[in-house]
Amino acid sequence: MKQALHQLTIATTGKGLTDLTRPIIEWTATQGIATGLLTVWCRHTSASLTVQENADPTVRADILRFFEALVPEATGRYAHEDEGPDDMPAHLRTMLTQTQISIPVAAGRPVFGTWQALYLFEHRRHPNRREIVLHLFGA
Amino acid sequence: MKQALHQLTIATTGKGLTDLTRPIIEWTATQGIATGLLTVWCRHTSASLTVQENADPTVRADILRFFEALVPEATGRYAHEDEGPDDMPAHLRTMLTQTQISIPVAAGRPVFGTWQALYLFEHRRHPNRREIVLHLFGA
Amino acid sequence: MKQALHQLTIATTGKGLTDLTRPIIEWTATQGIATGLLTVWCRHTSASLTVQENADPTVRADILRFFEALVPEATGRYAHEDEGPDDMPAHLRTMLTQTQISIPVAAGRPVFGTWQALYLFEHRRHPNRREIVLHLFGA
Numbered sequence: 001m002k003q004a005l006h007q008l009t010i011a012t013t014g015k016g017l018t019d020l021t022r023p024i025i026e027w028t029a030t031q032g033i034a035t036g037l038l039t040v041w042c043r044h045t046s047a048s049l050t051v052q053e054n055a056d057p058t059v060r061a062d063i064l065r066f067f068e069a070l071v072p073e074a075t076g077r078y079a080h081e082d083e084g085p086d087d088m089p090a091h092l093r094t095m096l097t098q099t100q101i102s103i104p105v106a107a108g109r110p111v112f113g114t115w116q117a118l119y120l121f122e123h124r125r126h127p128n129r130r131e132i133v134l135h136l137f138g139a
Numbered sequence: 140m141k142q143a144l145h146q147l148t149i150a151t152t153g154k155g156l157t158d159l160t161r162p163i164i165e166w167t168a169t170q171g172i173a174t175g176l177l178t179v180w181c182r183h184t185s186a187s188l189t190v191q192e193n194a195d196p197t198v199r200a201d202i203l204r205f206f207e208a209l210v211p212e213a214t215g216r217y218a219h220e221d222e223g224p225d226d227m228p229a230h231l232r233t234m235l236t237q238t239q240i241s242i243p244v245a246a247g248r249p250v251f252g253t254w255q256a257l258y259l260f261e262h263r264r265h266p267n268r269r270e271i272v273l274h275l276f277g278a
Numbered sequence: 279m280k281q282a283l284h285q286l287t288i289a290t291t292g293k294g295l296t297d298l299t300r301p302i303i304e305w306t307a308t309q310g311i312a313t314g315l316l317t318v319w320c321r322h323t324s325a326s327l328t329v330q331e332n333a334d335p336t337v338r339a340d341i342l343r344f345f346e347a348l349v350p351e352a353t354g355r356y357a358h359e360d361e362g363p364d365d366m367p368a369h370l371r372t373m374l375t376q377t378q379i380s381i382p383v384a385a386g387r388p389v390f391g392t393w394q395a396l397y398l399f400e401h402r403r404h405p406n407r408r409e410i411v412l413h414l415f416g417a
Contacts, residue, residue, distance in 0.1 A: 078340045
């Protein structure tokens with residue numbers, strides 16, 4: 001049994017989903033671990049993680065629209081708006097999705113289903129650099 | 140320290156919650172691991188996992204009603220409706236719940252609380268066969 | 279590679295967020311594990327876990343208001359109200375947040391970002407004693 005830690009820094013371009021599946025699979029493949037568990041951690045409270053459909057780009061557009069409606073940006077609605085109207089909605093959208101996702105690894109590869117991708121979900125309007133920690137252990 | 144991988148295939152009968160607690164506990168009990176961590180992964184984006192109350196069936200009925208209202212099915216509301224009006228709501232309901240749940244194991248048993256069950260939450264109207272990956276490690 | 283299990287019992291005072299970051303960091307620091315994975319499990323279905331902003335208390339107030347509006351308490355709205363109007367909303371709010379969070383550990387410390395705290399989110403009106411299981415493994 002051994003383990004490895006790694007950090008990805010992801011440049012986002014404002015609100016939207018960035019696919020992390022490929023960098024995660026590629027890093028895992030080089031660790032010499034056939035069977036194990038991979039954990040992905042997002043070190044932020046205004047960006048989050050989600051596993052979603054990887055094929056049709058309209059799914060991502062629907063996701064953005066849905067979260068705009070479910071957690072509206074509106075000046076005066078929230079007490080916390082230090083950084084603008086997208087500040088508190090970013091925290092709430094993070095809370096409704098994931099900060100951490102762990103996936104089993106088999107044959108050196110995370111066991112994603114055919115239609116699954118792991119996305120970083122940026123909730124702020126402006127570009128950010130987001131730190132994603134990867135932890136892998138196994139044999 | 141050792142680890143084990145397993146796959147459950149669960150036949151769902153349309154929308155609803157299928158209790159996975161017993162098969163998960165039973166598989167864990169046969170792995171010869173007293174202390175460790177069990178991870179459950181759902182390989183789909185239109186079905187998900189949740190830990191919920193295990194006693195009163197009206198809880199499950201309330202859950203279904205709540206998600207119908209929170210993420211409505213409505214033709215024309217979503218851009219992605221390739222597979223019908225339950226397609227995109229299934230993705231969004233997945234996103235608001237869990238694709239992965241990891242639970243500590245003590246004395247050979249996941250440490251569920253008295254009232255906790257781990258459910259597979261089917262979001263599509265029609266029956267499906269859902270692949271659930273289990274990963275256990277420990278000693 | 280070694281592992282450790284621990285249970286925290288947290289007294290809540292009704293609805294609200296209790297910061298678990300410090301007890302989690304302190305327990306982790308005493309386990310003699312530099313690199314690893316820490317898992318936090320909440321043994322209840324009417325309290326949950328979330329990673330949120332740790333600085334401005336108005337964030338926590340906004341979170342409470344948001345969940346009151348998203349999952350309203352209202353007599354007659356839910357079939358399951360054995361324990362009062364906050365019973366079923368507590369289950370639904372748990373379902374929309376987390377029962378489990380796992381975080382990588384580096385240099386003996388969970389890799390929380392600068393602004394991240396891990397909170398226990400009590401959803402019931404009355405005080406409760408909540409059992410939180412910690413599992414740590416690593417080397």
